[in-house]
Amino acid sequence: MTDYNFTHPVEVRYGDLDPQGHLNNAKYLTYFEQARIFYFEKLGLFTRDMSFLDIGVILADVHLTFKAPVLFGMEIEVGVRTTRLGNKSFTVEQAVIDNATGKLMCTGELVLVTYDYHTGQTIPIPSEWREKTSVFEALLNGEN
């Protein structure tokens, strides 16, 4: 069981493949990024009338583990879940999941920092963001 409350389907493009015939390693970050935006939208933290500059999160750290190659025609989903809400940063786990088998092809742990692009400063996670995420992920309030 993959244990993700949120997944987003991604179609593997021919243009995502490299000469070895499978998904190029850089594209996993593109898939993760795409799924995170829809996850933020699902949580109500990002809306379509907002500028991308208003997203206000910076990717600080990524740890990817590649488990099996992703091929053209494979139906995949990208899971996203928040596992930690710190003061000015939070941790997100992501995975590329093969729908046919449920197998995790790649897993990732990412640390994101909340940021105000207008002042150019890191900021505490907004309380509304914290609340919505906690509820969605059933995180304990004091969890750190």
Next chain:
Amino acid sequence: MTDYNFTHPVEVRYGDLDPQGHLNNAKYLTYFEQARIFYFEKLGLFTRDMSFLDIGVILADVHLTFKAPVLFGMEIEVGVRTTRLGNKSFTVEQAVIDNATGKLMCTGELVLVTYDYHTGQTIPIPSEWREKTSVFEALLNGEN
């Protein structure tokens, strides 16, 4: 001091930028990949008449730390060094370096696995590869 025996210059492309106006996070892996190929070529482990299928290394694990945004027009180099030679895997450290300041904009630690595409099996690091890398990086023979 960056302490890399090998660096490869990469030109930031307009097409590498995203709506936030800086280098998209996935492109760091593209830059790292490009520099690794030239590093393997420098070490004599890959030659231009080889097929990419003959490279015989699989990326198993990546840990990236983003330190500062890379902008268009910034002259950057990508450092590559091998820091560990195991039995069937080795560790490579990489960094995107701003030439003007020497600052590391992004650092990465990657684990690669040696692999025989013809048999579809992981293989011990070839002794010639081990030797050339050890000499270039001045790694101790027994280093693990």
Next chain:
Amino acid sequence: MTDYNFTHPVEVRYGDLDPQGHLNNAKYLTYFEQARIFYFEKLGLFTRDMSFLDIGVILADVHLTFKAPVLFGMEIEVGVRTTRLGNKSFTVEQAVIDNATGKLMCTGELVLVTYDYHTGQTIPIPSEWREKTSVFEALLNGEN
């Protein structure tokens, strides 16, 4: 009315956007390419157990007209139709279509050449290919 017998949906990715906040011009060719593969598959000219080297078509010429910018969140489809079957080449028209309005955001006319990768030679369009395409597109037999 768009007059395409075949369309393929494509999700606009954040990673497809450029600093001007809309779909980067190079990505239209990526979208077209993706839709063509599914079109060839639909026509029975390409199957998933084939190598990409067996597709046997080379892109020789592209003419794109950009009509309106494509934005993130826009639901689009890519139309594909064959409009000419020559001896060793054929013409395909494509368009990026905004689903909400039916508006063509970008149109393209592409010339593809049939090619045998094993001999490295252009070849006449295989008769099976010609027949299947003619039927699907209701092209007249002698049409050129």
Next chain:
Amino acid sequence: MTDYNFTHPVEVRYGDLDPQGHLNNAKYLTYFEQARIFYFEKLGLFTRDMSFLDIGVILADVHLTFKAPVLFGMEIEVGVRTTRLGNKSFTVEQAVIDNATGKLMCTGELVLVTYDYHTGQTIPIPSEWREKTSVFEALLNGEN
């Protein structure tokens, strides 16, 4: 002879290749775009302290002819020249040139429209732009 007053070198990236082992067709537009920015900078029409939104040109039409595949390790340059200055649009010719042979691997003719992003309107080519381009390309004043 290639007859370009301006060329910009581009390094072919492993990440630019597709499963057929050569440069993916969409990347030619990425290469052209990169060279155009440096061309506009050379002409003094774009400076590094400008926002990309200030470039003020929209790509309206592209015609590409693919002549030979570009491979990894090939040293290439991208030529750019303005061949027509209309009222609100101008025509640029571009080519991917193999340095070793001088051969044109891909040629393109592009129509760009001058645009004011602040008002959202097309505008006549600014006279300074017209003058600088005419001088650089030795275009006749009345040329259309």
